[in-house]
Amino acid sequence: MPDAPGLELIAQGIEEGHEGTVIETSFEHGRASLVVNPEHILHALTWLRDTPEQGYRFLSSLHAADYLPATPRFAVHYELLSRERVERINVKALLENPAGADGEEESLPELDSCVELFPTAEYQEREAYDFFGIVFTGHPDLRRILMPEDYVGWPQRRDFPIGGEPVLFTHNEIEAPRWFE
Amino acid sequence: MADELLRDEADVTERGLDPRTEDPSSPLADQLQELSERELEGPGLEPEQEILTINMGPHHPATHGVLRLIVTLQGERVIDLKPVMGYLHTGIEKNCEDKSYWKVIPFVERMDYLSYFFQMEAFCGCVERLVGLEIPPRAKYLRVIHMELDRIMSHLVWLGTTALDLGAVSLLWYCFRERDTILDLFEMSSGQRMHTRYFQVGGVFEDIPVGFEAKLRDFCALMPDRVSQYEALLDRNEIFLQRTRDIGLIPRERLLELGVTGPLLRAAGEPWDLRKVDPYLCYGDFDFKIPVGTVGDGYDRYRVRLQEMRESVRIIEQALDGLPEGPWIADDRKYVLPPREELATSMEALIHHFKLVTEGFRVPPSELYYAVESPRGELGCFVLADGSSKPARVHFRDPSFVNLQCFRDMSVGGYIADFIQNLGMLDPIIGGVDR
Numbered sequence: 001m002p003d004a005p006g007l008e009l010i011a012q013g014i015e016e017g018h019e020g021t022v023i024e025t026s027f028e029h030g031r032a033s034l035v036v037n038p039e040h041i042l043h044a045l046t047w048l049r050d051t052p053e054q055g056y057r058f059l060s061s062l063h064a065a066d067y068l069p070a071t072p073r074f075a076v077h078y079e080l081l082s083r084e085r086v087e088r089i090n091v092k093a094l095l096e097n098p099a100g101a102d103g104e105e106e107s108l109p110e111l112d113s114c115v116e117l118f119p120t121a122e123y124q125e126r127e128a129y130d131f132f133g134i135v136f137t138g139h140p141d142l143r144r145i146l147m148p149e150d151y152v153g154w155p156q157r158r159d160f161p162i163g164g165e166p167v168l169f170t171h172n173e174i175e176a177p178r179w180f181e
Numbered sequence: 182m183a184d185e186l187l188r189d190e191a192d193v194t195e196r197g198l199d200p201r202t203e204d205p206s207s208p209l210a211d212q213l214q215e216l217s218e219r220e221l222e223g224p225g226l227e228p229e230q231e232i233l234t235i236n237m238g239p240h241h242p243a244t245h246g247v248l249r250l251i252v253t254l255q256g257e258r259v260i261d262l263k264p265v266m267g268y269l270h271t272g273i274e275k276n277c278e279d280k281s282y283w284k285v286i287p288f289v290e291r292m293d294y295l296s297y298f299f300q301m302e303a304f305c306g307c308v309e310r311l312v313g314l315e316i317p318p319r320a321k322y323l324r325v326i327h328m329e330l331d332r333i334m335s336h337l338v339w340l341g342t343t344a345l346d347l348g349a350v351s352l353l354w355y356c357f358r359e360r361d362t363i364l365d366l367f368e369m370s371s372g373q374r375m376h377t378r379y380f381q382v383g384g385v386f387e388d389i390p391v392g393f394e395a396k397l398r399d400f401c402a403l404m405p406d407r408v409s410q411y412e413a414l415l416d417r418n419e420i421f422l423q424r425t426r427d428i429g430l431i432p433r434e435r436l437l438e439l440g441v442t443g444p445l446l447r448a449a450g451e452p453w454d455l456r457k458v459d460p461y462l463c464y465g466d467f468d469f470k471i472p473v474g475t476v477g478d479g480y481d482r483y484r485v486r487l488q489e490m491r492e493s494v495r496i497i498e499q500a501l502d503g504l505p506e507g508p509w510i511a512d513d514r515k516y517v518l519p520p521r522e523e524l525a526t527s528m529e530a531l532i533h534h535f536k537l538v539t540e541g542f543r544v545p546p547s548e549l550y551y552a553v554e555s556p557r558g559e560l561g562c563f564v565l566a567d568g569s570s571k572p573a574r575v576h577f578r579d580p581s582f583v584n585l586q587c588f589r590d591m592s593v594g595g596y597i598a599d600f601i602q603n604l605g606m607l608d609p610i611i612g613g614v615d616r
Binding site for chain 1: 586
């Protein structure tokens with residue numbers, strides 16, 4: 001892991017020429033974390049990947065989280081790894097939930113896709129879309145991956161209830177709502 | 182008599198309507214004949230050049246679970262391949278958000294049903310780091326022993342089923358014989374053969390019983406010979422060699438781009454193993470090697486896994502030799518259940534017991550990603566704590582899920598029989614892919 005001063009240096013390096021990219025840095029439990037402006041996420045990731053002395057070329061995990069009731073509500077985490085120095089750094093893009101316009105179709109948070117930079121993100125971005133409804137613009141094939149294709153709703157959001165879907169047995173298949181859909 | 186007449190009449194009318202049975206000399210019939218012949222030939226394609234899209238699975242014995250594959254074939258060659266998953270999705274991550282931390286442990290074990298100890302370690306290790314709990318050395322050693330046994334067990338199941346796909350049926354029985362010994366050992370130490378819930382936040386559930394060490398030493402003495410026997414069965418098997426050599430090659434750079442880890446990456450010649458580069462628990466105490474392959478074909482993947490079994494046996498032997506005395510679980514009553522006998526005499530112990538069992542412990546708001554080396558690669562666990570006694574988000578970076586992305590690269594251009602071999606050597610566990 002880069003230590004706390006090292007993290008500040010990284011933040012300065014990313015900021016160079018792109019002011020307003022790094023919003024916050026934090027260092028806890030031995031884990032360095034950068035909160036990045038979602039509009040410049042690709043710049044931050046490219047910088048971390050391509051700067052020779054950084055070399056965070058391996059994206060070990062991409063996952064989303066719902067911080068309800070905090071705002072911004074969603075976060076997409078990028079766990080980057082430098083295999084030469086065995087250092088991990090976490091990059092986090094916080095996303096607002098744009099829903100609110102009444103009567104209209106639900107709008108979804110958007111973020112640039114990093115599949116071009118890290119091809120490994122393809123399935124993981126699809127997973128984040130599937131469970132949180134985060135749209136990755138520029139993703140080659142953004143479909144649901146684990147839930148059925150015709151599923152409605154974003155099941156891993158904190159306001160999506162557990163057990164919201166009735167379990168169908170023969171005794172309740174008529175009564176259960178939407179059983180025929 | 183009347184019936185026959187009627188039938189004749191019907192025949193006549195049918196013949197009149199059906200152009201195929203019309204008089205062959207009529208111009209319409211000629212035209213139709215020409216058309217159907219052209220259809221048969223196709224637009225200038227030989228039959229083996231035609232493109233055929235078929236569905237394979239979800240219930241196909243060679244897919245090792247409910248993996249569905251949409252395969253586009255040209256003759257017998259695969260030209261495109263799309264895995265479709267989710268048939269085993271059980272919403273474990275969502276359910277974990279509704280369970281207190283210690284109740285999550287048995288849940289996450291059930292994702293990848295062959296590497297349950299690794300999932301437990303990823304989750305428990307993550308929570309221990311979040312609350313700042315140091316686990317005693319004996320617990321670390323016991324965890325290492327069980328994880329390495331689990332690694333051997335997982336590789337044995339892989340070897341048996343993959344060899345079965347390639348036509349070597351007898352190997353399955355030999356592999357499952359050894360696997361049963363390992364499951365017996367798990368039963369001795371934890372009471373369960375699979376999904377043991379042996380690891381706790383703070384250490385392990387119980388010390389190993391009398392007789393466990395002797396039985397484990399017997400197993401360690403036997404296992405290298407058994408691995409040699411498997412090798413003897415497969416290494417000079419001409420069918421096995423022809424089906425695995427130079428099949429499913431992917432360059433190392435492409436594997437790294439796709440985020441592939443574990444034996445697949447090591448078979449391509451990249452000595453990347455989290456146990457070595459980032460020695461969590463007490464892996465730094467042991468002397469072991471990382472087997473690597475040379476070209477990264479199916480044969481290398483097989484050799485790497487077999488050698489890994491031998492190295493795991495070496496780790497277990499060293500861990501047994503150096504097994505420290507002392508407690509097997511941390512002494513922090515805020516996170517660890519007090520021992521049963523204390524409940525009869527100590528009021529505090531009773532209060533702690535009550536608090537831990539009813540509400541569970543609370544974790545201060547924070548988040549962490551912690552990764553271990555599972556039999557299939559980097560198994561990472563992300564836990565987001567919101568200050569309550571339940572995690573706000575548990576996410577597993579499952580190696581099977583990420584490694585599956587390289588399946589297309591492996592198989593496109595090869596024969597359909599090779600892609601069965603590739604899938605076997607990829608070793609995805611669909612329980613882990615779908616979670």
